[in-house]
Amino acid sequence: xxxxxxxxxxxxxxxxxxxxxxxxxxxxxxxxxxxxxxxxxxxxxxxxxxxxxxxxxxxxxxxxxxxxxxxxxxxxxxxxxxxxxxxxxxxxxxxxxxxxxxxxxxxxxxxxxxxxxxxxxxxxxxxxxxxxxxxxxxxxxxxxxxxxxxxxxxxxxxxxxxxxxxxxxxxxxxxxxxxxxxxxxxxxxxxxxxxxxxxxxxxxxxxxxxxxxxxxxxxxxxxxxxxxxxxxxxxxxxxxxxxxxxxxxxxxxxxxxxxxxxxxxxxxxxxxxxxxxxxxxxxxxxxxxxxxxxxxxxxxxxxxxxxxxxxxxxxxxxxxxxxxxxxxxxxxxxxxxxxxxxxxxxxxxxxxx
DNA sequence: GTCTTCGGAACATAAATTTA
DNA sequence: AAATTTATGTTCCGAAGACG
Ligand SMILES: [Zn+2]
Ligand SMILES: [Zn+2]
Numbered sequence: 001x002x003x004x005x006x007x008x009x010x011x012x013x014x015x016x017x018x019x020x021x022x023x024x025x026x027x028x029x030x031x032x033x034x035x036x037x038x039x040x041x042x043x044x045x046x047x048x049x050x051x052x053x054x055x056x057x058x059x060x061x062x063x064x065x066x067x068x069x070x071x072x073x074x075x076x077x078x079x080x081x082x083x084x085x086x087x088x089x090x091x092x093x094x095x096x097x098x099x100x101x102x103x104x105x106x107x108x109x110x111x112x113x114x115x116x117x118x119x120x121x122x123x124x125x126x127x128x129x130x131x132x133x134x135x136x137x138x139x140x141x142x143x144x145x146x147x148x149x150x151x152x153x154x155x156x157x158x159x160x161x162x163x164x165x166x167x168x169x170x171x172x173x174x175x176x177x178x179x180x181x182x183x184x185x186x187x188x189x190x191x192x193x194x195x196x197x198x199x200x201x202x203x204x205x206x207x208x209x210x211x212x213x214x215x216x217x218x219x220x221x222x223x224x225x226x227x228x229x230x231x232x233x234x235x236x237x238x239x240x241x242x243x244x245x246x247x248x249x250x251x252x253x254x255x256x257x258x259x260x261x262x263x264x265x266x267x268x269x270x271x272x273x274x275x276x277x278x279x280x281x282x283x284x285x286x287x288x289x290x291x292x293x294x295x296x297x298x299x300x301x302x303x304x305x306x307x308x309x310x311x312x313x314x315x316x317x318x319x320x321x322x323x324x325x326x327x328x329x330x331x332x333x334x335x336x337x338x339x340x341x342x343x344x345x346x347x348x349x350x351x352x353x
Numbered sequence: 354g355t356c357t358t359c360g361g362a363a364c365a366t367a368a369a370t371t372t373a
Numbered sequence: 374a375a376a377t378t379t380a381t382g383t384t385c386c387g388a389a390g391a392c393g
Binding site for chain 1: 377378379380381382383384385386
């Protein structure tokens with residue numbers, strides 16, 4: 001893979017599944033996905049680290065990724081998610097590629113230059129003058145373009161790190177919206193309302209950690225209820241299109257050393273043991289289906305699962321008193337002059353008034 | 354509840370660096 | 374020269390405060 005993020009991808013063992021606060025629905029998975037059970041009982045997907053640099057994934061032996069049934073290979077294109085197990089790629093052949101899905105989210109567009117009022121208010125502007133917002137607030141007369149200051153030149157930088165684009169084993173990071181389609185065509189577009197679209201929605205809810213790719217299992221199999229509490233979960237195998245095709249946990253510690261990625265050991269239950277409670281009777285009626293958007297315009301920030309508020313840490317914001325937006329009050333100095341990092345030599349000032 | 358304010362993620366893109 | 378990476382300055386999302 002390439003592209004951004006200097007972060008270290010967690011190992012398969014370390015990977016934790018996001019909590020399935022499910023919104024993916026049975027109807028999108030032909031009625032058998034997700035399997036019934038308490039929240040958190042099943043991971044929504046499997047994730048594996050990408051193949052190490054310099055390997056080509058031919059046989060799954062030392063240093064190379066294993067076959068398609070275990071490894072997403074070829075790795076999913078950026079911002080894409082495979083709807084099914086890939087069945088084709090270097091080192092193996094089978095029916096055509098699985099369906100891939102377009103980037104999860106469109107980029108936010110912004111105007112080249114916001115008017116001073118909008119900039120001060122940190123609100124969306126448009127290219128009209130007066131802009132819509134100023135008109136709405138009755139300050140059309142003060143709707144003017146701000147002035148973008150010139151970037152400073154002559155600043156020395158350290159060496160650039162190569163990002164190795166287009167190498168034979170290069171595959172972009174999941175969520176990379178800028179990646180190009182592979183030679184020979186475009187990314188497939190999911191049928192709205194179809195399984196692929198549903199999976200896309202799932203991917204949206206559970207973005208994989210950096211360096212990981214999501215892998216979803218289609219509901220070809222039937223649901224196999226978990227064994228009674230205290231009993232070990234049934235091991236699952238797949239790859240031949242056989243059931244059960246449902247989420248299983250990857251068990252750590254069962255990897256042959258020296259292989260990559262380690263052939264995982266599947267279980268219905270997480271390494272910690274079976275889920276605390278029994279699911280409702282599997283034959284009971286499925287829960288009500290809610291519609292899921294293929295592309296949610298406002299989902300939690302970031303697609304790559306970094307950033308955001310760390311631990312529910314809420315930080316207080318100092319308040320300035322009174323302000324006026326709603327009327328033809330006063331639009332002050334542009335907040336756009338805020339300087340985030342105060343280490344630059346250049347200084348800037350609010351241009352008074 | 355509505356409205357304003359603003360922290361900081363997301364964007365856009367020029368400058369610096371590397372490569373052809 | 375072009376291609377690529379990085380940094381800088383910006384926009385504006387979304388949620389915290391203010392305020393009935
Ligand atoms: Zn405006
Ligand atoms: Zn305006």
